[in-house]
Amino acid sequence: MPRQCSETCLELLALELVRAYGRQSRVPPAAAVDAIGFRTGRQLAERYTANRARLGEPLEVIKFVCKEFWMEVFRKQVDNLRTNHRGTFVLKDNTFRWLAKLSVDPAPPAGAAATRAVASVAELARDYLVLPCALVRGALAHLGVNAAVTAEAAVPPACEFTVTIKPR
Amino acid sequence: MIVCAAVIGQANNPLYLETFQQGSSDDALRFHYIVHCSLDAVEEKLALPRKSPGEPSDAYLGLLYPTEDYKVFGYVTNTRVKFILVVDEPVPKDEEMRMIFKRFHAAYVDAVCNPFYSVNTPLTSSSFDASVRTIIMTL
Numbered sequence: 001m002p003r004q005c006s007e008t009c010l011e012l013l014a015l016e017l018v019r020a021y022g023r024q025s026r027v028p029p030a031a032a033v034d035a036i037g038f039r040t041g042r043q044l045a046e047r048y049t050a051n052r053a054r055l056g057e058p059l060e061v062i063k064f065v066c067k068e069f070w071m072e073v074f075r076k077q078v079d080n081l082r083t084n085h086r087g088t089f090v091l092k093d094n095t096f097r098w099l100a101k102l103s104v105d106p107a108p109p110a111g112a113a114a115t116r117a118v119a120s121v122a123e124l125a126r127d128y129l130v131l132p133c134a135l136v137r138g139a140l141a142h143l144g145v146n147a148a149v150t151a152e153a154a155v156p157p158a159c160e161f162t163v164t165i166k167p168r
Numbered sequence: 169m170i171v172c173a174a175v176i177g178q179a180n181n182p183l184y185l186e187t188f189q190q191g192s193s194d195d196a197l198r199f200h201y202i203v204h205c206s207l208d209a210v211e212e213k214l215a216l217p218r219k220s221p222g223e224p225s226d227a228y229l230g231l232l233y234p235t236e237d238y239k240v241f242g243y244v245t246n247t248r249v250k251f252i253l254v255v256d257e258p259v260p261k262d263e264e265m266r267m268i269f270k271r272f273h274a275a276y277v278d279a280v281c282n283p284f285y286s287v288n289t290p291l292t293s294s295s296f297d298a299s300v301r302t303i304i305m306t307l
Binding site: 039043046143 | 178226227244245246247248270273274277280281
């Protein structure tokens with residue numbers, strides 16, 4: 001039986017991680033969080049692939065990440081996977097759970113507030129997407145797919161991850 | 169009986185090699201050589217085409233090659249880490265070997281998930297060593 005932990009604890013930890021690194025000034029926060037995520041992604045990949053058949057092609061690895069890895073880490077599967085068949089994959093998650101509870105301080109003035117609030121949640125989401133991106137990148141790298149991963153949440157909690165496989 | 173267990177990293181770098189035989193230090197060197205040679209057999213097995221497209225390939229590679237005194241068995245993970253076991257007579261059944269490798273793999277996963285371990289460095293953890301020894305002894 002694997003050890004389990006409450007989802008709330010994980011959410012709070014992810015929030016606090018971004019906040020703690022955001023407040024200190026020794027290392028750039030994004031780089032520090034990225035390094036943590038990359039390392040954790042590698043370890044998770046090792047664990048989650050232990051009891052399954054061998055993966056071969058990069059496409060199989062991406063599918064594994066979309067289904068099993070996503071299920072384990074983000075508690076659901078990716079909703080939509082698109083590719084241009086030239087090494088770029090777009091993973092769309094319509095309700096990305098790590099962003100589900102993200103919100104900005106209630107905008108004080110009325111009027112233009114509606115549009116501004118949405119824009120700033122998307123902006124806020126950028127900081128919180130560094131960790132998931134790094135997790136995915138770490139898992140892919142450990143399974144033999146070197147890729148760059150970026151994420152954008154235009155309308156949180158919907159979120160699009162773009163995976164670009166680097167040529168060898 | 170298993171006389172040597174080894175873990176080989178993604179870039180074919182040795183991460184762990186332990187011998188389970190009373191003998192001189194020459195022994196370790198000899199097993200290093202045997203394990204090193206087996207890596208070619210691993211590459212060969214991995215390069216084999218699948219029987220049918222989409223058929224899952226097994227992590228257990230079976231017998232890699234026999235030497236004069238021993239038989240060498242291999243197992244490869246999804247993350248291209250190889251486990252090599254050198255076995256003395258009597259040779260265990262395939263199913264038994266598979267189970268041993270599975271447990272060996274589980275011990276390895278536990279060891280690399282240790283936050284104080286950095287990826288692709290030799291496994292010096294004593295608890296990993298202890299669990300490998302327990303697994304070896306069950307055979």
